[in-house]
Amino acid sequence: MEMLIWIGAVVSLAGLGGIIWCILAIAKAKRAGLDDAGLRARLQRVVAINLGALFVSVIGLMMVVVGVLLG
Template structure:
């Protein structure tokens, strides 16, 4: 089950990359000095992407743990 560990690590790394991208999006929205309504809309989109990236990272970690337990 070594392949499951490597696939899970890659998926988890993709999730962490997504989290870093969310940080970048939030910081760029902050630097843009947008009006309140537009800032809220952008940050709501970032929160949705953040939750998706966190879920992907969790799935990757579950694959790693399953690969360790089964291998």
């Protein structure tokens, strides 16, 4: 079960990396000085990626918990 813990940690860190990327992408979009429609379109795309990254992070944390409980 130790392998499940390490794999879950890597998956969780990948999700965290995606969330950090989303934060940086939104900050860059705000600094770009886009009009309202352009900013809204970019934010909609980033929100979809953010939800996917959050899902990956949660799956990784669940793998770690299962590995700890079974180990």
